[in-house]
Amino acid sequence: MSAPLSPGKAVVLERVRKSYGPVEVLRDFSLEITAGSFCTLLGASGSGKTTLLKLIAGFETLDGGAIQIGGRDVSHVPVNRRNIGMVFQNYALFPHMSVRDNVAFGLEMRRVPKAEAAPRITEALAMVGLEGLERRAPRELSGGQQQRVALARALVIRPDILLMDEPLGALDKTLRASLQRQIKQLQARLGVTIIFVTHDQEEALHMSDLIVVLEKGRIEQAGTPQELYRRPANRFVASFLGECNILTLDGTPHGIRPEKLRLGAMASTLPHRREGVVSELTFLGPHLRVTADTAEGPLTALTDADHATACRLGERILLGFSGEDAMPLADSPNATP
Amino acid sequence: MAGGSAGRHLGWAVLPLGVVLAVLFLWPVAQLLGLSFDSPAGPLGHYARILAVPAYRTALATTFQIAALVTLLAVLLAYPLAYLMATVPPRVAKLLTLCVLLPFWTSALVRTTAWIILLQRNGVLNALLTGSGLLEAPVAFVYNLSGVLIGMSHVLMPFVVLPLYGAFRGIDQNLVHAAETLGAGPWALCRRIFLPLTAPGVMAGATIVFMNALGYYITPSLMGGPAQTMVAQLIAFNINQQLDWGLAGALSLAMLLATLAVFFLFQAVFGLERLMGGAHASGRIGTPFALGPRGRSPGGRVMALLGAGVALFLIAPVLVVFPMSLGSSPFLAFPPQNFSLRWYEEFFSRPQWMASVWNSLTVAGIAVAGSTLLGTAAALGLSRLRGPLARLVETAFLLPMIVPHIILAIGLFGMMAPWGLVRGPWALGLAHIVVAAPFVVITVRAALRGVDPNLELAALGLGAGWFTMFRRVLLPGILPGIASGAVFAFITSFDDVVLALFLTNVRSRTLPKLMYEGVAHEINPTITAVAALIVLFTVLVLLLNLLLQRRAR
Numbered sequence: 001m002s003a004p005l006s007p008g009k010a011v012v013l014e015r016v017r018k019s020y021g022p023v024e025v026l027r028d029f030s031l032e033i034t035a036g037s038f039c040t041l042l043g044a045s046g047s048g049k050t051t052l053l054k055l056i057a058g059f060e061t062l063d064g065g066a067i068q069i070g071g072r073d074v075s076h077v078p079v080n081r082r083n084i085g086m087v088f089q090n091y092a093l094f095p096h097m098s099v100r101d102n103v104a105f106g107l108e109m110r111r112v113p114k115a116e117a118a119p120r121i122t123e124a125l126a127m128v129g130l131e132g133l134e135r136r137a138p139r140e141l142s143g144g145q146q147q148r149v150a151l152a153r154a155l156v157i158r159p160d161i162l163l164m165d166e167p168l169g170a171l172d173k174t175l176r177a178s179l180q181r182q183i184k185q186l187q188a189r190l191g192v193t194i195i196f197v198t199h200d201q202e203e204a205l206h207m208s209d210l211i212v213v214l215e216k217g218r219i220e221q222a223g224t225p226q227e228l229y230r231r232p233a234n235r236f237v238a239s240f241l242g243e244c245n246i247l248t249l250d251g252t253p254h255g256i257r258p259e260k261l262r263l264g265a266m267a268s269t270l271p272h273r274r275e276g277v278v279s280e281l282t283f284l285g286p287h288l289r290v291t292a293d294t295a296e297g298p299l300t301a302l303t304d305a306d307h308a309t310a311c312r313l314g315e316r317i318l319l320g321f322s323g324e325d326a327m328p329l330a331d332s333p334n335a336t337p
Numbered sequence: 338m339a340g341g342s343a344g345r346h347l348g349w350a351v352l353p354l355g356v357v358l359a360v361l362f363l364w365p366v367a368q369l370l371g372l373s374f375d376s377p378a379g380p381l382g383h384y385a386r387i388l389a390v391p392a393y394r395t396a397l398a399t400t401f402q403i404a405a406l407v408t409l410l411a412v413l414l415a416y417p418l419a420y421l422m423a424t425v426p427p428r429v430a431k432l433l434t435l436c437v438l439l440p441f442w443t444s445a446l447v448r449t450t451a452w453i454i455l456l457q458r459n460g461v462l463n464a465l466l467t468g469s470g471l472l473e474a475p476v477a478f479v480y481n482l483s484g485v486l487i488g489m490s491h492v493l494m495p496f497v498v499l500p501l502y503g504a505f506r507g508i509d510q511n512l513v514h515a516a517e518t519l520g521a522g523p524w525a526l527c528r529r530i531f532l533p534l535t536a537p538g539v540m541a542g543a544t545i546v547f548m549n550a551l552g553y554y555i556t557p558s559l560m561g562g563p564a565q566t567m568v569a570q571l572i573a574f575n576i577n578q579q580l581d582w583g584l585a586g587a588l589s590l591a592m593l594l595a596t597l598a599v600f601f602l603f604q605a606v607f608g609l610e611r612l613m614g615g616a617h618a619s620g621r622i623g624t625p626f627a628l629g630p631r632g633r634s635p636g637g638r639v640m641a642l643l644g645a646g647v648a649l650f651l652i653a654p655v656l657v658v659f660p661m662s663l664g665s666s667p668f669l670a671f672p673p674q675n676f677s678l679r680w681y682e683e684f685f686s687r688p689q690w691m692a693s694v695w696n697s698l699t700v701a702g703i704a705v706a707g708s709t710l711l712g713t714a715a716a717l718g719l720s721r722l723r724g725p726l727a728r729l730v731e732t733a734f735l736l737p738m739i740v741p742h743i744i745l746a747i748g749l750f751g752m753m754a755p756w757g758l759v760r761g762p763w764a765l766g767l768a769h770i771v772v773a774a775p776f777v778v779i780t781v782r783a784a785l786r787g788v789d790p791n792l793e794l795a796a797l798g799l800g801a802g803w804f805t806m807f808r809r810v811l812l813p814g815i816l817p818g819i820a821s822g823a824v825f826a827f828i829t830s831f832d833d834v835v836l837a838l839f840l841t842n843v844r845s846r847t848l849p850k851l852m853y854e855g856v857a858h859e860i861n862p863t864i865t866a867v868a869a870l871i872v873l874f875t876v877l878v879l880l881l882n883l884l885l886q887r888r889a890r
Contacts, residue, residue, distance in 0.1 A: 059514055061630040078631060079517035086518040092511035096533045105529070109520030150515075157519060 008036040008193030009070030009160040011056065017064035018051055025051045026217045028065070033195065033210065035070070038187055040196045040204040042240075043214035049197045050165065052214075056195060057163055058082050069160050080109070085154030085162040085192075089169045091146040093138035099125070099149050100134035106157035124156035125149075127186065144175045151183070161193040168203065180206055201241050205229065213237050220332060229257075234332040245299045246329070247274070253329045260325035261301035263290060263311065267320025274299060274319045278311050292317050350718030351730055354711040354774055362737055362771050365748030370593070373586030383587035393571065397591065400567045403485060403557070404550035410490040411546045412539055414647045415497035419535075421644030422498075423505035424628045424637075434502075436652040441495035443655055443875050444832035446849045447868040449559050450856050451654035452488050453479055454661055454669055454865065461657060461671040484560035491651065492556060493549055497542030504538030505531075508626040523634035537607060544603040548596050552741020554835050559856055568592045569743040576747055576839075589744045600739050604732075655872055662865040669862060680866035689851065690867070696762060697831055697847040703766030704773050704830035709823045711770065712777025713815075719778070720785050738775045742835040745771065750839040764840040765847065769830040776829060777822030784818025817886055824882040828875065 011033040018026040025048045033039045041049040054060040056067060058079035066075045074082050093102050103124055107117040125131055128148035138146055147167060154162055164183075168176045184207055187194055198204055204211050205225045213220040213228065213236070220240075221233040232238035235246060238255040245256045249272065267273055276292030276299060283289075283305065290301045290311050299319055311317060376382030387393040422433045440448055455461045456478035463475035478484060508531070516530050554569035561567075568588055575585040633641060657671075662680055664673025684690050719731060737745070749768050750759070758764040788811060796806040837850040846854075848867070855864045 057514070057518060059517075059629065078522075079514070079629075080520050080522050082518070083520075084518050086515060088511045088515065090509065090511060092509060092515040094512060094516070094530065105516070105521075106519035109525060153515075153519070159518075163518075 007191045010035040010068075011039075011161055011193060011195065012068040013052075013056075013065070014068070015065040016052075016055060016062060016067065018055060018060065019063055024217070026055075029217065029219075030065075031212060031219065031222070033193060036191045036193055037209040038184070038194045038196065038207055039210040039212065040198060040208040041212050041214055042198060042201060042204045044199055046216075047214040048217035049199075049214050051217075053163055053165055053195065053197050056161075057084055057086055083157070083160050085157060085159030087147070087150045087154050087162070087164045087167045089166040091138070091143075091150045091170075093146055093149055093153075095138055097138075098134065099130065099136050099138065099141070102138065102149055103153045103156050106153065110157065120156055124152040127155070128152045128182070143171050144179060147171065147179065148182075151186075155186075155190070155192070159192065161195060164194060164196045166198055167196075169198075169200075176203070183207070205241065211241075213240060215240075215332070230327070232327060232329065234330045236332040238327065238329055243300060247296045247299070249326050249328075254326040255329050256321050256326055258289070258300045258302040260321055261299065261303075262320045263301055263303055264318055267318045270320030270322055272321050272323065272326065276317055276319060278313050278315055278317050281311060281313060290317075292319060294319070348718050348721040350714040351722065351734075352718070354715035354734065354778075355730070357707075357711055357774075358733065358737065358771065361749065361767055362740075362745065365752040366589075366593075366740065366744060368751060369582070369586045369744065369748040370590045371586070372582045373584075373590050376583050383583045386584065387587055387591070392566075393588070396566050396568055396571050399565060400551060400569075400592070401595075403482075403489070403565065403567060404547050404553075406486055407489045407493060407550045408543050408547045410486060411494045411497045412543055414490065414650070415494055415501050415539070415542065417640045417643035418647040418651075419498050419501035419505055419644075420531075420637075421641050421648070422502050423626070424633070424641070433648055436648045437495050437498050438879065439872070439876065440491065440651050440655050441499075442828055442832075442879055444834075444849055444868075444871055445492055445555050446832070446834050446852050446856065447658065447871050448492060448654055449488055449556055450852065450860060450864055450868050451658050452484070452491065452560060453856065453860060454671075455654055455657055456484060456487065460669075461661075464671050479560050480562045482561070482565055484562075485557050485565045488556040488560040489550060489553060491654065493546045494647075494651065496545040496549070497539060500538040500542045501535055504535040506625045508534050510624045510626045513626050517629075523636055527636070540603070540607060544599060548599050548739060551596050551599075552592055552743055554741075554743050555853070559853075569741060572743055572747065573838075576750070582751065585747060589741075589747070592741060593744060596739060596741060658865050658868040658872060662862065662869040664862060667862060669860065669865070680862040681870075683863045684866050684870070687863075690848075690863075692844075693846055693848045693851040696841070696845055697849070699762040700765045700769060700837075700847060701827050701830040703762060704769030705823050705826045707766070707770035708773035708777050708826040709819060712774040712822055712826075713781050713819050715774070716778045716781035716785060719782060734778050735775050737771050742772065742833075746836045746839040749836070753840065759840050759842050759845065761845055765833075765837055765845070766830075768836045768840055769826075769833060772833070772836070773826035773829045776825040777819070780822035780825065781815055781818045784815040787818075788814040820885045821882055824878060824885075828878060 011031075013029060013031045016026055016029040017024075029048075029052070041052055043049045051060065055062060056069075058074070058077065062075050066073055068074065069082065069084075094105065097105065100121060103121050104117060107120065112120070122131075125134065128151050130145065130148055130152065133141065133145065138149065141149065150167070167183075168179055171179065180203065183194075196204075196207065208225055210222060211225055211228050212222040215236055221228060221237045223231075228237060228241050232241065232244070232255060235253065235255070238244040238246070243258050245258065245261065246253055247256065248254070261267075262270060274294045274296065276294035278290060279293045279298065280291035281288065284302075286305055287302050288305045288311070290303060291298050292301070301319060373383050374380040378385065387397070418433070418437070422430050422437075425433065453460070457463075457480075458475045458477060460478075462478060463472070466472040467475055478487070512530060512534075513526065516526055521529065552569055553567060554573065557565050557567045558570050558573075568591070572585045572588045572592075575581045575588070628637075660673055661669055661671065663676045663678070664670060665675040665677035665679055666673065715734060719727060719734075722730060745768065749764065753759060753764040753767075758767075792810055792814070793806060796810045797803070801809065832849060833847075834849040834853050837847045838853065841847060841850055848871075852864055852867055855861060
């Protein structure tokens with residue numbers, strides 16, 4: 001297929017400020033997203049991720065700072081002139097229009113001639129695998145199909161960036177995984193910059209080039225999924241992305257992932273060891289999850305299910321890890337006022 | 338359904354209301370219509386006369402014209418107001434809702450009185466316009482077409498505003514956002530998103546307005562001139578003056594067929610649910626649409642300004658009766674020169690006014706008791722019926738809301754007058770049961786839908802008998818619905834004029850009928866005091882209803 005879309009644009013947020021009444025949601029928030037990357041804003045509700053997305057889209061106005069898209073300052077540009085694609089959690093398909101008319105809407109608004117629009121609409125629908133459903137009404141489609149229409153509708157206008165607000169939140173697990181792959185493939189092919197909002201850390205790990213972990217309107221850490229998982233900057237990130245044991249090493253807090261903890265005989269050769277009593281055993285198929293109460297509180301280890309025989313509830317057990325697996329954790333910027 | 342024999346046979350509970358409607362609604366209306374085929378000139382003699390006499394032909398055409406104009410006006414005025422209501426902060430929206438609901442629930446007669454005070458040659462509007470030099474001589478706003486249009490669209494507009502407001506509120510904020518990101522500006526949003534998504538709500542409202550307008554009697558007879566004579570007036574004229582029941586029956590059938598045609602057309606296209614208030618598209622998640630942070634577009638500002646004007650149009654007549662009623666002069670002047678409670682004293686000291694209040698309350702008591710009992714039972718029964726039977730029964734129960742009151746009034750008059758029932762409260766009380774019961778059926782049905790059927794099953798599963806379950810589980814759940822049905826029934830009865838005109842006499846006449854007689858001759862200031870008291874009373878009843886609903890939640 002010929003590249004139907006303009007390549008993605010970079011997004012720069014400069015000291016962005018936003019308050020709702022007395023509540024300051026974002027204060028001097030700065031972030032750079034490179035052109036063509038898949039950036040995920042990850043955070044719990046109230047972390048400011050949705051506000052950030054609304055500001056980039058233009059649904060909300062800035063109290064201060066600036067937003068640039070592809071070098072253009074859009075801080076005061078109204079929504080309808082920002083050339084942004086947006087996909088919503090509840091799809092937001094126009095209920096009174098057919099699938100085709102939904103996709104055609106953005107082209108009509110741009111006064112694209114019919115002769116040019118028709119092949120673009122067909123192409124966009126083919127891209128998301130919805131050929132043949134053009135005449136259906138949105139309510140006649142499944143959730144996954146509706147979300148793919150929304151994707152086609154957002155992409156057909158060749159947006160500078162694509163914003164996605166928890167787009168897979170309403171779908172079941174299998175469908176979500178398949179759509180995650182489709183979105184990744186589409187992005188790789190089209191090169192569009194995607195800003196993706198989610199509270200689902202697994203989704204963030206699977207899809208992103210850049211993950212920005214947000215809490216209380218501030219960046220806890222920004223980096224690739226590998227960086228965030230292997231070198232979390234602080235306690236918050238360590239326990240927000242994946243499971244993490246926190247213990248003290250040389251007087252400072254360190255994180256250790258459950259899969260890096262060794263048990264029993266395998267632990268005895270390792271430099272750092274703790275002793276505990278097995279308090280919980282969970283069989284996860286390929287793995288066994290073992291929680292032991294130690295002097296430093298409960299520690300959780302993930303081990304091969306074959307070791308199951310070695311652990312029994314209530315028995316004393318040795319846990320060990322090597323120094324390079326211990327991740328030093330700084331204080332979170334939100335930890336102290 | 339589970340639940341013992343009482344639960345299994347609950348469907349029969351529709352029967353009492355069914356019988357009452359058969360005897361007090363279908364039978365008298367059928368009688369009247371039957372008379373229309375009984376003429377010395379053959380079965381179609383009366384119809385031939387309607388077509389032959391120009392006055393009748395003109396009245397038929399006028400009726401349709403006025404109904405169409407009123408519907409158009411109501412829709413045009415409702416849009417800016419509903420838009421304004423949907424885009425202001427909740428507090429202001431509540432205030433605007435009050436501006437819509439207060440006139441909606443205030444007696445048609447109070448509103449008509451107020452309009453005449455405002456619009457007549459020496460009325461408030463002319464006083465303001467000539468006083469400020471905008472007009473040199475007073476203009477005739479009333480007793481002509483403009484009077485009828487103003488009066489009727491004021492009375493009927495809430496039927497469009499409310500579903501339209503619901504439709505606006507039903508629009509998901511994300512739909513608007515989606516359209517904006519795709520490049521839609523204010524005008525495209527309005528044309529491509531708002532208009533099509535609110536159209537079903539408008540259609541529902543417009544249908545109700547048109548059906549109602551076809552059978553209107555009070556407003557055209559009090560605010561129109563001879564050129565605005567509508568069919569309902571001709572029907573009344575043939576009964577009162579000509580004693581020509583056959584011709585009245587023929588005119589009634591013509592009007593009824595037109596009304597029913599509109600009703601069934603709507604039902605076929607949109608379904609009954611929509612007409613009865615379910616204007617929202619169901620099952621959408623998301624927040625209702627609100628104004629963006631950039632405020633209104635220039636077009637939006639014009640709309641909002643128009644909306645505020647329409648709100649004033651709705652509420653002004655209801656408010657103007659207060660200062661007018663406090664004047665001391667026997668002639669209505671605006672603004673009143675001296676304030677006094679003279680006309681209130683007059684009202685409370687005159688036996689004829691007090692007797693009419695008592696009559697009104699007695700009739701309303703009969704109407705509320707009867708319609709609440711029958712309507713609740715019918716709603717319970719309806720919830721157990723399925724399939725085409727349920728549809729048929731439901732439509733039959735709603736018919737009294739659709740058939741013009743003038744037809745029912747005359748039909749019942751023909752049936753009850755020979756028995757002397759109009760001498761007491763019973764003729765009117767029974768008639769009000771017929772017209773009020775549908776409100777109760779609707780509100781209780783809505784409440785029943787809100788009760789989780791699993792609760793019922795759980796109670797039965799825990800060993801409760803059907804009646805225990807009903808008393809302990811179902812009844813508390815639907816009580817707010819019953820209460821609000823009773824309030825609507827009360828207001829319906831207390832405000833009615835058309836049925837009262839025919840079904841009471843000098844001794845049994847109700848307050849609105851006495852007012853009507855006054856307004857039809859000359860408005861004396863006592864009537865403004867009565868109007869003010871009725872408005873206050875309506876506010877109290879509505880507040881009571883609001884309180885009941887709030888406590889239920």
